[in-house]
Amino acid sequence: MATVGVCEDEPGLRSVLTRALRNVGHEVQAVALASEAMRAFRETPPQVLILDIGLPDGDGRDLCLALRASGVDAPVLFLTARDGLHDKVAGFEAGGDDYLSKPFELEELRVRLDALLRRRTPVASVPADQPLLDGSRHALTRGDREVTLSPTEFRLLGRLMAQPGQVVRRHTLVAAAWPMGGQVSDNTLDSYVRRIRRKLDDVGGGAITTLRGVGYRWQ
Numbered sequence: 275m276a277t278v279g280v281c282e283d284e285p286g287l288r289s290v291l292t293r294a295l296r297n298v299g300h301e302v303q304a305v306a307l308a309s310e311a312m313r314a315f316r317e318t319p320p321q322v323l324i325l326d327i328g329l330p331d332g333d334g335r336d337l338c339l340a341l342r343a344s345g346v347d348a349p350v351l352f353l354t355a356r357d358g359l360h361d362k363v364a365g366f367e368a369g370g371d372d373y374l375s376k377p378f379e380l381e382e383l384r385v386r387l388d389a390l391l392r393r394r395t396p397v398a399s400v401p402a403d404q405p406l407l408d409g410s411r412h413a414l415t416r417g418d419r420e421v422t423l424s425p426t427e428f429r430l431l432g433r434l435m436a437q438p439g440q441v442v443r444r445h446t447l448v449a450a451a452w453p454m455g456g457q458v459s460d461n462t463l464d465s466y467v468r469r470i471r472r473k474l475d476d477v478g479g480g481a482i483t484t485l486r487g488v489g490y491r492w493q
């Protein structure tokens with residue numbers, strides 16, 4: 275038995291999932307929106323998360339990044355109607371652990387969830403006064419201060435914040451921030467980081483360290 279957080283906007287699928295998971299003994303907290311998920315799952319992090327990618331108020335991968343950046347370390351299973359390679363790769367770069375394309379068999383979902391629960395590895399806890407990312411509005415907040423990030427800035431910072439104290443290599447950051455691929459020059463990455471640093475200054479917190487030629491580190 276585990277606590278499972280579900281974020282799926284389609285009411286039919288949400289109730290089928292909730293019922294099926296409760297039937298096998300899990301405790302389920304189900305929400306329909308990214309904004310609700312951010313509130314609910316940050317307050318009481320479930321042991322495993324099921325996140326739909328296409329949500330009305332955001333992308334499930336951005337929600338995953340924002341949750342990871344706020345210290346939620348539960349493994350994530352993404353649900354998607356799309357099964358293109360780009361979506362899968364970008365899902366994993368966002369910190370997701372597994373993928374299931376709709377439609378799927380409930381039995382397969384249960385098997386994948388059990389595997390994720392076995393693989394669980396805790397990460398370091400996040401300081402209480404650290405800035406928070408909001409996945410539905412691409413906002414960065416700290417106390418009552420708030421700035422808006424572009425989707426690329428959001429993904430870049432989210433990827434860094436998900437691994438506090440560790441160097442994230444340049445190519446990993448590029449893959450996370452530009453999920454559709456394409457050529458991204460070193461200068462482009464650096465100028466995005468400069469912009470993010472200014473926005474961090476605006477909310478009064480958080481430092482990104484440069485490791486020349488290697489990558490960047492969040493605090």
Ligand code: CA
Pocket residue numbers: 282283284326327328329330
């Ligand atoms: Ca959806």
